[in-house]
């Protein structure tokens with residue numbers, strides 16, 4: 034059988050390669066970067082995505098390098114607790130929620146793939162420039178950034194997992210236009226810090242209009258003093274933003290002002306930010322959902338198919354779910370074009386809903402609601418502002434759309 038060609042060795046491409054290899058379907062992965070280096074900061078894998086990675090035999094390795102996050106905590110900008118809920122196994126799921134350095138996740142996927150499928154099947158340093166197809170397969174074209182050489186390879190079909198600025202997405206939808214800026218700019222970093230609260234909490238605090246923080250640990254015991262590597266994101270509504278570049282350094286003076294008076298008994302936020310290893314700046318962007326992803330033997334997966342704003346910890350997870358669905362469809366259909374049609378029918382609408390929900394009512398809608406109701410002032414008792422049932426309903430509605438409420442994860446609850 035001819036190979037399925039995967040373009041992009043990010044989270045989606047590597048998971049798909051592992052899933053296809055597991056099903057006995059031959060693959061080759063092409064990656065633009067000359068070397069797969071641990072770039073990025075924190076990422077979350079929610080229980081529905083952990084389930085898929087566990088099926089690929091990766092749960093043990095992830096548990097070794099990640100933090101199993103046990104609770105979500107929501108605070109206002111005065112450090113007052115609004116809402117607390119358990120996560121992962123503590124919430125009754127059969128699979129944990131992992132908070133992990135994106136590089137650690139990518140390296141774990143890559144190591145498993147190389148070990149199972151051979152290093153020669155992950156080909157780095159080739160940037161895809163386009164593709165053509167005919168009745169029997171696809172021809173995919175690449176350029177080497179290092180030497181300027183070009184390469185064309187044949188495969189049975191092509192899955193574009195080449196992320197937000199996907200070349201193949203542009204080829205399939207040439208008039209779509211650039212990603213849409215959400216009006217929120219982000220500064221991200223990691224800080225080595227003693228465990229904050231339980232040391233396994235995903236903390237969201239403040240609100241976008243004045244400045245919001247997301248803070249969660251992604252590695253345990255990074256030194257002899259039992260400190261953790263703690264991921265943080267500062268998010269502020271502002272028209273100021275620049276094109277997304279995963280390596281763009283951020284300047285602390287551009288955002289620290291919003292958090293200068295965040296001195297809480299559970300964390301001194303300005304000191305924590307100032308102790309960061311490095312700071313990156315990203316605009317919060319997404320794209321409107323596409324009407325279709327698959328053109329016969331070519332399809333899209335992950336951010337190439339449905340980039341979303343990172344407010345629901347779902348970008349990596351939805352790419353992982355895509356990979357599982359696509360592998361199932363390729364097992365069920367001999368013809369790749371039929372498989373891609375079935376995959377699109379299964380995944381396009383659910384992911385479009387996550388894109389929309391991440392814009393309008395992600396989990397931090399809780400913070401927006403309290404910000405509005407209190408007029409951005411401290412409260413005496415949270416019960417007088419909003420009931421626990423309302424807070425739980427806001428949180429649960431996102432889980433349902435994103436597909437990880439316990440009811441829809443059949444067999445997911447213990």
Ligand SMILES: Cc1cc2nc3c(=O)[nH]c(=O)nc-3n(C[C@H](O)[C@H](O)[C@H](O)COP(=O)(O)OP(=O)(O)OC[C@H]3O[C@@H](n4cnc5c(N)ncnc54)[C@H](O)[C@@H]3O)c2cc1C
Pocket residue numbers: 040041042043044045046063064065066072073074075076135159160161162194195196197198199200279334335336337343348349350352
């Ligand atoms: C360098 C980098 C750092 C990131 N850091 C974070 C982070 O800190 N936090 C977070 O939440 N999300 C981060 N993301 C995004 C996150 O990985 C995705 O939102 C999510 O995991 C979905 O994965 P994906 O596989 O669809 O896309 P990605 O993980 O973005 O992977 C796309 C892959 O395709 C490769 N590629 C792109 N164009 C081509 C081409 N023309 N030819 C060949 N290969 C190509 C890229 O180099 C990359 O390896 C990062 C992405 C990248 C590429």
